[in-house]
Amino acid sequence: xxxxxxxxxxxxxxxxxxxxxxxxxxxxxxxxxxxxxxxxxxxxxxxxxxxxxxxxxxxxxxxxxxxxxxxxxxxxxxxxxxxxxxxxxxxxxxxxxxxxxxxxxxxxxxxxxxxxxxxxxxxxxxxxxxxxxxxxxxxxxxxxxxxxxxxxxxxxxxxxxxxxxxxxxxxxxxxxxxxxxxxxxxxxxxxxxxxxxxxxxxxxxxxxxxxxxxxxxxxxxxxxxxxxxxxxxxxxxxxxxxxxxxxxxxxxxxxxxxxxxxxxxxxxxxxxxxxxxxxxxxxxxxxxxxxxxxxxxxxxxxxxxxxxxxxxxxxxxxxxxxxxxxxxxxxxxxxxxxxxxxxxxxxxxxxxxxxxxxxxxxxxxxxxxxxxxxxxxxxxxxxxxxxxxxxxxxxxxxxxxxxxxxxxxxxxxxxxxxxxxxxxxxxxxxxxxxxxxxxxxxxxxxxxxxxxxxxxxxxxxxxxxxxxxxxxxxxx
Amino acid sequence: xxxxxxxxxxxxxxxxxxxxxxxxxxxxxxxxxxxxxxxxxxxxxxxxxxxxxxxxxxxxxxxxxxxxxxxxxxxxxxxxxxxxxxxxxxxxxxxxxxxxxxxxxxxxxxxxxxxxxxxxxxxxxxxxxxxxxxxxxxxxxxxxxxxxxxxxxxxxxxxxxxxxxxxxxxxxxxxxxxxxxxxxxxxxxxxxxxxxxxxxxxxxxxxxxxxxxxxxxxxxxxxxxxxxxxxxxxxxxxxxxxxxxxxxxxxxxxxxxxxxxxxxxxxxxxxxxxxxxxxxxxxxxxxxxxxxxxxxxxxxxxxxxxxxxxxxxxxxxxxxxxxxxxxxxxxxxxxxxxxxxxxxxxxxxxxxxxxxxxxxxxxxxxxxxxxxxxxxxxxxxxxxxxxxxxxxxxxxxxxxxxxxxxxxxxxxxxxxxxxxxxxxxxxxxxxxxxxxxxxxxxxxxxxxxxxxxxxxxxxxxxxxxxxxxxxxxxxx
Numbered sequence: 001x002x003x004x005x006x007x008x009x010x011x012x013x014x015x016x017x018x019x020x021x022x023x024x025x026x027x028x029x030x031x032x033x034x035x036x037x038x039x040x041x042x043x044x045x046x047x048x049x050x051x052x053x054x055x056x057x058x059x060x061x062x063x064x065x066x067x068x069x070x071x072x073x074x075x076x077x078x079x080x081x082x083x084x085x086x087x088x089x090x091x092x093x094x095x096x097x098x099x100x101x102x103x104x105x106x107x108x109x110x111x112x113x114x115x116x117x118x119x120x121x122x123x124x125x126x127x128x129x130x131x132x133x134x135x136x137x138x139x140x141x142x143x144x145x146x147x148x149x150x151x152x153x154x155x156x157x158x159x160x161x162x163x164x165x166x167x168x169x170x171x172x173x174x175x176x177x178x179x180x181x182x183x184x185x186x187x188x189x190x191x192x193x194x195x196x197x198x199x200x201x202x203x204x205x206x207x208x209x210x211x212x213x214x215x216x217x218x219x220x221x222x223x224x225x226x227x228x229x230x231x232x233x234x235x236x237x238x239x240x241x242x243x244x245x246x247x248x249x250x251x252x253x254x255x256x257x258x259x260x261x262x263x264x265x266x267x268x269x270x271x272x273x274x275x276x277x278x279x280x281x282x283x284x285x286x287x288x289x290x291x292x293x294x295x296x297x298x299x300x301x302x303x304x305x306x307x308x309x310x311x312x313x314x315x316x317x318x319x320x321x322x323x324x325x326x327x328x329x330x331x332x333x334x335x336x337x338x339x340x341x342x343x344x345x346x347x348x349x350x351x352x353x354x355x356x357x358x359x360x361x362x363x364x365x366x367x368x369x370x371x372x373x374x375x376x377x378x379x380x381x382x383x384x385x386x387x388x389x390x391x392x393x394x395x396x397x398x399x400x401x402x403x404x405x406x407x408x409x410x411x412x413x414x415x416x417x418x419x420x421x422x423x424x425x426x427x428x429x430x431x432x433x434x435x436x437x438x439x440x441x442x443x444x445x446x447x448x449x450x451x452x453x454x455x456x457x458x459x460x461x462x463x464x465x466x467x468x469x470x471x472x473x474x475x476x
Numbered sequence: 477x478x479x480x481x482x483x484x485x486x487x488x489x490x491x492x493x494x495x496x497x498x499x500x501x502x503x504x505x506x507x508x509x510x511x512x513x514x515x516x517x518x519x520x521x522x523x524x525x526x527x528x529x530x531x532x533x534x535x536x537x538x539x540x541x542x543x544x545x546x547x548x549x550x551x552x553x554x555x556x557x558x559x560x561x562x563x564x565x566x567x568x569x570x571x572x573x574x575x576x577x578x579x580x581x582x583x584x585x586x587x588x589x590x591x592x593x594x595x596x597x598x599x600x601x602x603x604x605x606x607x608x609x610x611x612x613x614x615x616x617x618x619x620x621x622x623x624x625x626x627x628x629x630x631x632x633x634x635x636x637x638x639x640x641x642x643x644x645x646x647x648x649x650x651x652x653x654x655x656x657x658x659x660x661x662x663x664x665x666x667x668x669x670x671x672x673x674x675x676x677x678x679x680x681x682x683x684x685x686x687x688x689x690x691x692x693x694x695x696x697x698x699x700x701x702x703x704x705x706x707x708x709x710x711x712x713x714x715x716x717x718x719x720x721x722x723x724x725x726x727x728x729x730x731x732x733x734x735x736x737x738x739x740x741x742x743x744x745x746x747x748x749x750x751x752x753x754x755x756x757x758x759x760x761x762x763x764x765x766x767x768x769x770x771x772x773x774x775x776x777x778x779x780x781x782x783x784x785x786x787x788x789x790x791x792x793x794x795x796x797x798x799x800x801x802x803x804x805x806x807x808x809x810x811x812x813x814x815x816x817x818x819x820x821x822x823x824x825x826x827x828x829x830x831x832x833x834x835x836x837x838x839x840x841x842x843x844x845x846x847x848x849x850x851x852x853x854x855x856x857x858x859x860x861x862x863x864x865x866x867x868x869x870x871x872x873x874x875x876x877x878x879x880x881x882x883x884x885x886x887x888x889x890x891x892x893x894x895x896x897x898x899x900x901x902x903x904x905x906x907x908x909x910x911x912x913x914x915x916x917x918x919x920x921x922x923x924x925x926x927x928x929x930x931x932x933x934x935x936x937x938x939x940x941x942x943x944x945x946x947x948x949x950x951x952x
Binding site for chain 2: 088438
């Protein structure tokens with residue numbers, strides 16, 4: 001008894017997270033009729049269960065840590081945060097998990113929102129099954145952009161469902177701090193959520209399978225963050241896997257591979273992400289359901305002339321800002337191709353997501369903050385570059401010492417010795433979150449070392465580490 | 477009965493502030509024998525009476541303001557700062573006004589320190605009169621570098637001596653907060669010291685002759701800072717001059733040009749700087765005592781082949797970091813000329829202080845912070861560039877909203893429409909102090925707008941204002 005409506009568009013976007021929104025923004029700006037299909041909240045993971053709520057939880061933690069490092073202010077902030085107030089502020093930043101604002105924005109750009117589950121159903125076609133069971137068939141004259149993102153991956157442990165473990169969603173939207181929280185994982189979600197909930201009143205145990213934290217960054221990032229988490233009261237256990245998890249009378253019981261038993265009120269698994277491509281009809285267009293979608297630098301799926309995959313789903317860089325960058329480029333590329341204009345697909349062209357390869361930035365909002373852009377030393381060496389790593393102890397920078405007593409941090413730049421440009425930069429320390437964009441411009445801009453000498457850091461800021469890095473490069 | 481010793485050096489540096497230290501560092505690194513002459517503390521104004529103590533005073537003020545904008549933390553920090561603790565920390569950062577550490581550093585690089593008053597006494601010659609009256613004549617085979625900086629200028633008001641007014645020196649080194657403090661001036665020293673002492677317990681009145689504050693920056697910088705100072709309790713009176721100042725029974729009495737009478741415990745004049753060149757023997761080398769020394773881009777005094785003037789004294793940019801930049805370049809140029817190597821004097825070359833013209837950065841450590849680099853819109857227009865100013869309200873950036881409730885701030889980039897590069901950038905708002913270096917690299921690196929699109933700001937940082945500025949440039 002379901003009716004089917006057929007609607008033709010220039011572009012159909014699957015997924016209304018920040019990535020889908022930005023694709024639509026660009027195709028609409030080019031005058032292309034655009035449908036956006038979303039089965040959950042418009043605004044996506046980032047707005048409700050990732051960037052926004054996590055940073056809302058972390059910001060007061062970081063500001064408190066900063067204040068504690070300053071005599072004259074520190075005594076006032078020795079007590080715990082007012083968790084209820086922090087959580088209420090978090091609710092504000094997630095709009096109480098309502099998407100009216102973002103729906104209004106989609107309307108304002110003239111995109112059509114179709115609520116429901118969208119599935120590809122053949123070339124240039126998406127079938128949407130609405131919440132009421134009504135089906136609509138959307139056809140796309142020019143492009144379908146898959147922007148469905150990722151979901152958390154849970155490990156394959158027997159009985160895990162009954163434990164009702166947290167993923168990043170529960171960890172960012174919980175209404176109160178659990179008394180005891182076990183966090184499994186050593187990446188960004190794990191370290192950020194361990195930082196937040198420990199400060200909000202939980203006793204956190206962090207179980208990390210590998211040797212260290214944040215292992216996609218330079219090794220000192222994870223080392224400094226682990227040290228600080230431990231000082232904040234988190235029990236950090238590296239080299240530890242989970243053998244079993246059960247819930248007994250409400251209590252979570254974790255047994256590790258070494259036989260240790262840990263009791264907790266909740267357990268968060270931050271153990272990776274999988275693409276949300278398992279139920280979007282990829283089989284109807286000869287692609288493997290559940291796979292990451294490989295794309296070229298215009299974000300078009302390999303071998304297709306109409307299918308794009310933008311954001312997490314293409315596995316190039318699982319970061320909101322990088323997905324938005326891709327979205328701007330994909331939207332522009334779709335529009336250029338639709339109008340028959342030239343596609344500027346050369347490196348750093350308007351239609352090439354070159355930064356995905358060379359200049360992906362990331363800030364981890366722990367205390368200390370860990371921020372990086374481009375390649376780590378190991379990545380640069382592996383890629384076959386002739387490189388030199390230049391390190392500097394951030395604590396020796398005047399601006400860092402002034403920033404807070406007992407400042408600990410470190411900086412590294414990875415220099416391409418052939419071209420004398422930077423391939424990567426990492427800053428770890430309090431107050432470096434806004435500093436990394438200087439490195440992003442240096443790396444993406446391929447600004448030569450000889451010119452960086454003329455980019456004078458203001459005294460006394462933490463930015464003066466740039467001068468110290470250049471001096472260390474010159475003198476050693 | 478004074479003895480005279482004659483000592484020959486390759487280079488003689490007059491003044492051991494950060495600028496003199498950096499010149500010596502570079503000439504010593506080149507193997508040139510180097511004398512440094514200092515009549516006060518090694519480390520100079522910056523270490524004892526400017527950058528270091530002022531930032532030590534301001535950092536807790538800023539951290540407190542940040543904390544107050546965060547529910548969950550704000551309640552704890554409503555009370556005043558512990559001024560005694562803040563002042564003690566300031567004393568630590570000035571090494572209690574002792575220079576042993578910096579003397580040790582000069583020794584470590586193998587420069588000879590001559591304490592005493594140094595005066596030029598003819599070509600390539602400096603005569604030092606020591607504290608004991610002993611005179612030494614230092615000759616310089618290659619160069620004399622004048623790095624004597626500036627001193628505060630007091631207005632020509634009758635009886636001012638008896639008032640014992642504060643200058644930047646007393647304002648940064650005072651041992652306690654005066655109950656009532658009048659600050660005269662509207663520049664960096666005035667706004668920073670008004671911010672610091674108001675937070676440390678003084679009732680501050682700021683008297684500004686002109687219409688606004690920070691008038692070398694974009695107009696919105698002074699407007700936002702004035703607004704915040706007022707909210708912090710400072711009485712900001714623009715368009716107001718001082719007609720007379722007296723001290724009556726210990727109380728400072730200021731009468732303004734409008735006839736208002738203001739009583740205070742201390743008065744700070746932050747009304748400009750004059751070069752410390754009045755008593756350094758400039759007459760012996762045919763230069764005007766008390767004048768600013770004009771130099772070329774290698775920092776060599778116009779018309780001389782051996783006399784350099786580096787830092788504030790040449791009036792190019794009265795900022796410690798810019799003086800240090802000049803010092804590195806001057807030291808390298810002196811060394812190159814001494815060894816007969818080629819001087820790389822073209823724009824952005826190793827021996828040209830090109831950034832002095834195009835990319836001088838500055839951070840004002842008020843709350844909000846005000847930071848800029850390069851040309852303001854007015855300066856760019858005056859210089860004859862065809863430009864466009866692009867503005868953005870920082871409060872609309874997610875990362876700024878997360879940074880603190882009630883965030884107020886603004887950003888501007890000035891685009892050179894011929895070359896599509898940036899001539900200047902200004903950020904005003906909490907947390908922008910480390911962000912400005914991104915702009916410094918963009919301006920000094922002359923990174924084209926088309927490439928800046930590939931420098932992706934991390935979400936959700938304040939740095940995302942970069943994306944908003946680019947979008948505003950594209951769409952308007």
